[in-house]
Structures are given as structure tokens and as C-alpha cells.
Amino acid sequence: MSFAGRRVLIIGPGLVDMAARALKGAIIETIEAEALSGRWTFGEAPELVLIDAAGSTPEALAGAIANLGRAPTPPPTLLTGAQLPVALVRALMRMPRSDVLEAPFTEADLAGAATPLMAAHIAPVQGAPSRCWSVMGAVGGSGATTIAIEIACALAARLPGPRRVCLIDLNLADGAAAAYLGAPANMLLVRASQAPDRIDASLLDAFVSSAPGGVDLLAAARDSHAFDTTTPEAVLRILEVACQVYDAVVIDMPRHRRAWSLDVLSGSDELLVISELTVPALLAARSLAAEIETELPAGPPPRIVLNRLAKRVFGPAPSMVEAERALQRRAVGGVTSDWEAAAASANLGGPISELRPKSRIVKDIGDLVDRLLSSPAQRGEVEAKVA
Numbered sequence: 001m002s003f004a005g006r007r008v009l010i011i012g013p014g015l016v017d018m019a020a021r022a023l024k025g026a027i028i029e030t031i032e033a034e035a036l037s038g039r040w041t042f043g044e045a046p047e048l049v050l051i052d053a054a055g056s057t058p059e060a061l062a063g064a065i066a067n068l069g070r071a072p073t074p075p076p077t078l079l080t081g082a083q084l085p086v087a088l089v090r091a092l093m094r095m096p097r098s099d100v101l102e103a104p105f106t107e108a109d110l111a112g113a114a115t116p117l118m119a120a121h122i123a124p125v126q127g128a129p130s131r132c133w134s135v136m137g138a139v140g141g142s143g144a145t146t147i148a149i150e151i152a153c154a155l156a157a158r159l160p161g162p163r164r165v166c167l168i169d170l171n172l173a174d175g176a177a178a179a180y181l182g183a184p185a186n187m188l189l190v191r192a193s194q195a196p197d198r199i200d201a202s203l204l205d206a207f208v209s210s211a212p213g214g215v216d217l218l219a220a221a222r223d224s225h226a227f228d229t230t231t232p233e234a235v236l237r238i239l240e241v242a243c244q245v246y247d248a249v250v251i252d253m254p255r256h257r258r259a260w261s262l263d264v265l266s267g268s269d270e271l272l273v274i275s276e277l278t279v280p281a282l283l284a285a286r287s288l289a290a291e292i293e294t295e296l297p298a299g300p301p302p303r304i305v306l307n308r309l310a311k312r313v314f315g316p317a318p319s320m321v322e323a324e325r326a327l328q329r330r331a332v333g334g335v336t337s338d339w340e341a342a343a344a345s346a347n348l349g350g351p352i353s354e355l356r357p358k359s360r361i362v363k364d365i366g367d368l369v370d371r372l373l374s375s376p377a378q379r380g381e382v383e384a385k386v387a
């Protein structure tokens with residue numbers, strides 16, 4: 001686990017040097033136990049509180065622990081020391097996430113004790129709850145994966161904080177997101193399906209790989225049986241934990257219905273259906289959107305994104321106006337066709353926003369994301385119909 005950028009508060013000065021080496025990259029602050037036992041309130045909540053029992057009196061420590069326990073979300077707390085007073089340990093154990101590390105210990109012991117406490121720590125999202133956006137192609141090859149990746153990168157560029165966006169590829173058998181991003185596919189959902197209740201933030205950490213563009217990726221290696229061997233419980237639990245840990249989650253949804261598809265869609269805040277400007281794709285998008293509206297009347301309204309818009313088209317193709325008429329609804333956005341940029345991403349491994357930042361695709365997706373952020377979908381609302 002990486003400690004880089006994680007906020008650690010140390011009570012008592014004795015542990016600072018060792019903690020700096022054990023929790024490399026962590027932002028460390030120190031405070032005296034006495035200062036914590038008064039009316040001390042958290043500014044930015046620490047992701048771990050490390051207490052050096054040797055540095056303070058048992059009374060001051062008891063006061064500090066009691067004060068930590070009164071925080072709205074008590075921070076994970078690790079108490080270290082030799083022959084710790086029983087009363088202190090008992091007070092500590094009343095906190096939701098805490099542990100004791102008996103002295104003497106090594107840097108590896110300290111990192112080992114801190115990891116599960118911090119991995120399970122769900123960073124509070126500033127102001128807003130986590131956003132979950134699902135992206136689904138109306139027909140194969142419409143660009144759903146490409147658009148999901150670029151949306152994830154655009155969101156990562158717009159959100160503050162260390163754990164911004166997780167892109168989840170739910171095309172479990174042969175998803176392409178990892179290949180397009182040039183990142184490893186580390187998610188072992190088949191194994192996690194055997195004990196879905198054990199899926200927690202630390203298991204999620206083991207499954208994610210960091211991808212270019214400031215995005216974390218959850219994707220499974222190619223496995224043609226994966227849809228049969230993965231349980232709905234495991235899929236839904238992974239999503240639940242990801243939504244707790246990340247500020248935003250973007251899902252590359254499979255087109256074909258799975259046992260968990262409707263649950264995933266109904267739990268999403270935005271549902272984007274990707275179509276292209278061909279008659280079969282538009283008709284498929286229209287019927288997919290209508291089907292979702294019927295099955296999830298209180299869910300997020302499906303919104304259509306038209307992909308591969310071209311100035312010059314070869315042969316007959318519908319115009320935007322004709323497309324919206326065929327869809328019987330307005331599209332929420334359009335993405336320009338740029339084969340060179342899309343091919344660069346797929347073949348070199350990396351988002352278009354990094355490899356071809358000037359591409360119209362990047363601008364169009366940025367505009368789309370800004371639009372969605374400023375006017376989020378209202379559940380149960382039916383998108384404006386076009387006669």
C-alpha cells in the first residue's frame with residue numbers, strides 16, 4: 001500500500017522519524033497528548049492517528065483517546081508502547097478502528113499495522129457523495145470503452161483529492177479498458193466471488209492498478225467463463241466499496257444483460273448510452289433507452305451520447321437532427337470522430353487526453369463532463385422527447 005499523501009497525526013514526538021521511514025510519503029503532523037485532551041477539533045481529519053504511549057502520562061493519553069472517540073468519524077488509531085495500561089487499551093478498543101503495537105517493533109511492523117487500519121479508512125468526500133456513472137454501448141464497437149476512459153480522465157482532472165476516480169470494466173470476459181490504458185488487469189473477481197462479504201477497501205486496493213490520466217483501474221484479465229463464475233454479490237459489493245473509497249466511479253458496462261445489470265444501473269447517478277450515427281445504432285439506442293426506462297422507472301434517465309460525429313461522411317448518414325428524431329429524444333452530447341487519436345490511444349496504451357490532448361474528442365468529452373456535473377440527472381425523470 002502507498003502512504004504517499006496520506007495524513008498521519010502522531011501524538012508524542014518519539015515516533016516521528018521512524019514513522020517517516022515506515023510510512024514513506026505520508027504527511028505527518030505531531031501534537032502533544034495534552035493538546036488533544038482539551039477542546040481540540042479536527043481541521044482536515046487525519047487518516048491515521050499514531051500514539052506513542054511512552055511520550056505522555058496515562059491521564060493525558062486517556063483524555064486524548066476519549067477526545068478522538070468523540071469525533072463524528074473517529075480516525076483509525078494505532079497505540080504503540082510497552083506494558084500499556086489496561087484501561088488505556090480498553091478505551092482504545094471502544095473506537096471503531098484501532099489496534100495496538102507492542103514495543104519494541106520494527107519499521108516493517110509499524111507499516112504492517114498501519115496498512116489495514118488505513119486501507120479500511122474511507123476518506124470523506126468533500127461535500128458531495130461519490131458519483132457513479134455507467135457507460136453502455138447501444139451496439140458493439142460504438143465507442144463505449146473509449147468514452148468511459150476519457151470521461152474517467154476528465155473527471156480526475158476536475159476533482160480534488162488523492163482518490164478521485166476508479167474506472168471499473170465490467171466486461172468481465174474480454175474487457176478492453178486495461179489494454180487501451182496500457183495498465184495491468186488485476187481484479188480477481190472469480191476468487192472474490194467465493195467470499196463476497198470479505199470484499200473490503202483493502203481487497204479493493206489489491207485489485208486496482210494505477211492507470212495513466214490519474215485514474216485507478218479495476219479490470220479483470222481475459223477469461224471467457226468469467227460471467228458464469230462471478231456472482232452478482234461480488235460485483236455489487238465491489239461497486240459498493242469502490243463508491244465508498246473513490247470520489248467518482250465510472251463503469252464500462254457490458255451491453256448484454258447480466259444478473260446484476262439492472263442493479264448496477266439503478267445504483268448509478270448517470271447512465272450514458274453510446275450510439276453512433278448509423279440507423280441500426282440509433283434504433284438500438286432508442287430501444288435500449290426505452291427498455292431501461294420501463295424497467296427502472298425510478299432510476300437515472302438514460303442519456304444518449306452520439307459518437308464519431310464527422311464533418312464529412314462518406315455515403316448516406318443521418319444528420320444530428322435526423323438522429324434525434326430517430327432516437328425520439330435529444331442527445332446529451334456528441335463526440336467528434338478522430339480515428340488517428342483513437343488509434344493512438346488503443347495502440348500505444350494510454351488515454352487520448354494524454355496522448356493526443358488537442359484532439360476534438362478530448363474537448364467534446366470535457367464539455368460533456370462539465371454539462372453532466374452542472375446538471376446531474378434527476379431520478380425518474382424522462383429525457384425530453386423529440387417529435
Ligand SMILES: Nc1ncnc2c1ncn2[C@@H]1O[C@H](COP(=O)(O)OP(=O)(O)OP(=O)(O)O)[C@@H](O)[C@H]1O
Nearest residue numbers: 137140141142143144145146308336337338339342
Ligand atoms: N470518437 C471516435 N473517433 C474515432 N474512433 C473512435 C472514436 N471512439 C471510438 N473509436 C474507435 O472505435 C473502435 C471501437 O471503440 P471501443 O472499443 O471504445 O468501442 P466499444 O463500444 O467499447 O466496443 P465493444 O462493443 O467491443 O466493447 C476503437 O477502435 C476506437 O479506437
Ligand SMILES: [Mg+2]
Nearest residue numbers: 144145171176
Ligand atoms: Mg468496450
